[in-house]
Amino acid sequence: MKRHKRMRVPVRLLGMSAAALSVAAATFTYTSTAGAAGVTEAAYRSPVSSSGTTKSVRYDLGDTAWHLPQTGEPAELTGVVHYPADLGTGRHPLILMMHGLHETCADRKADAARTAALRKGDDAAYEAAGAKLFAWPCAPGTPALPNERGYDYLAxxxxxxxxxxxxxGGNGINASSVTGDDNAATRADLINRHLRLWQELSSEDKGELAGKFTDPETGAARRVSFAHHVDMGDVGIMGHSRAGAGVTWQAADSHRKQWPTGVDVKAVAALAPAYNVMTEDMSNYTITKTPFATFRGTCDGQVGGEALSFAADAAKEAGSGFYRFAIHGANHNSFNTQWSPESHQVAAADDATPVKGHPGQCTDREGAAPTRQLTEPQQRHVATTYLNAFFRRYLLGDTGQEPVLTGARHPDAAITEVDVTAVP
Known part of the structure; x- marks a missing residue:
């Protein structure tokens, strides 16, 4: 019976890259030492300081404003923007983020019906409910699930x-028929489409985004001038889950010519990436010219450890820096607040595998070594620490972040262990 959720992908048959990394002369691997298991949320402060106040706006060009190049299926052109309250007179690096595969419509009745059908083993009812949860556009009166808002904390x-x-937003892709490499390519296409919108806006204050910003909460029109305040030659991209494969595809050496004119991606981060590990052409993912970081939790119940080895294969000839971070006790969903149980959102779930007889412990699969599971805030805190260090290093040129990226310093050691493999 088909399940409308992310499934663990099989180990790629093309070979693993751990050996390649272990023999690299410039490779350093460190493991942090966790503090007391009972550390509370209030017991630590983020090593990442916010240097100024921020504001946010949203743009929405419509649920069918873009069509997938491969199939013609409709998708949205929407985004939520966080930016310094005072843009000043200079240009700011742009970071574009994209969510992965998740339900698209916040239909609580369909969610309840799917759960009931699963208990009864009713395949037809399960599929019918799943079709409503993965529709695009959503049915009239049913709100879209705001998956793009899941990274507001990081933004x-x-x-x-x-x-x-x-x-x-990538709900249209999630509801589409594209799979495998085509899914990664489609996400890369959508990323480039948004970058083109921002290139037009930032250079001349013209294009489709001009005058289209609204308040994310009230929907009231907001006038913000980003013209000459965004540096499109200093761009970072981050993708979670299936979008982790999408950003790797977008930044691959073989696809750089598809970047919009005037855009230069200086850093790419794949967060718990769900790659097509059975791909027949690794050149579609090979990154040698752009600094590349990949992350995975040791309690990820959706994406296996092959995600890290796949990324290492993609970057094995990299000359611009490659980093792998294994976060102990982190699952897959809690990186996105909309997917996490504490949000009480439709289809939110904890994907970690619990350890029988050991409350608070988790693994990524039955029989694997257990570890203390992070709370949702702790997991996001650690992700923010390392993503911030990565983007500051490569978009701002802040070499003071090197000790964090190489594992020489572990600012979140009181929270959990982070295994760091760095090829500077």
């Missing part, structure tokens, strides 16, 4: 550091 911190941060 606010980055905006406080001086970045303009855009988290884009």
């Amino acid at each position: 606010r911190t980055l905006a406080g550091q001086g970045f303009v941060v855009v988290s884009i």
Whole structure:
């Protein structure tokens, strides 16, 4: 019976890259030492300071404003923007983020019906309910699930550091028929479409985004002039889950010519990436010219450890820096607040595998070594620490972040262990 959720992908048959990394002369691997298991949320402060106040706006050009190049299926052009409240007179690096595969419509009745059908083993009812949850556009009266808002916590911190941060919606892709490499390619196409919008806006204050910003909460029109305040030659991209494969595809050496004119991607981060590990052409993912970082939690119940080895294969000839971070006790969904149980959102779930007889412990699969599971705030805190360090290093030239990126310093050691493999 088909399940409308992210599934663990099989180990790629093309070979693993751990050996390649272990023999690299410039490779350093460190493991942090966690503090007391009972550390509370109030017991630590973020090493990442927000240097200024931030604001946010939203743009929405419509649920069918874009069509997938491969199939013609409709998709939205929407994004939420976090930026420094005072844009000043200079230009700010742009960071574009994209969510991965998740339900698209916040239909609580369909969610309840799907759960009931699963208990009864009713395949037809399960499929019918799933079709409503993965529709696009959503049925009249049913709100779209705001998956792009799941990284607001990260975007606010980055905006406080001086970045303009855009988290884009990909619900149309999630509801589409594209799979495998085509899914990654489609996400890359959508990323480039948004970058083109921002290039037009930032250079001349013209184009489709001009005059289209609204308040994210009230919907009231907001006038913000980003013209000459966004540096499209200093761009970072981050993708979570299936979008982790999408950003790797977008930044691959073989696809750089598809970047909009005037856009230069200086850093790419894949967060718990769900790659097509059975791909027949690794050149579609190979990154050697752009600094590349990949992250995975040791309790990720959706994406296996092959995600890290796949990324290492993609970057094995990199000359611009490659980093792998294994966050102990982190699952897959809690990186996105909309997917996490504490949000009480439709289809939110904890994907970690619990350990029988050991409350608070988790693994990524049955029989694996357990570890203390992070709370949702703790997991996001650690992700923010390392993503901020990565983007500051490569978009702002802040070499003071090197000790964090190489594992020489572990600012979140009191929270959990982070295994760091760095090829500077």
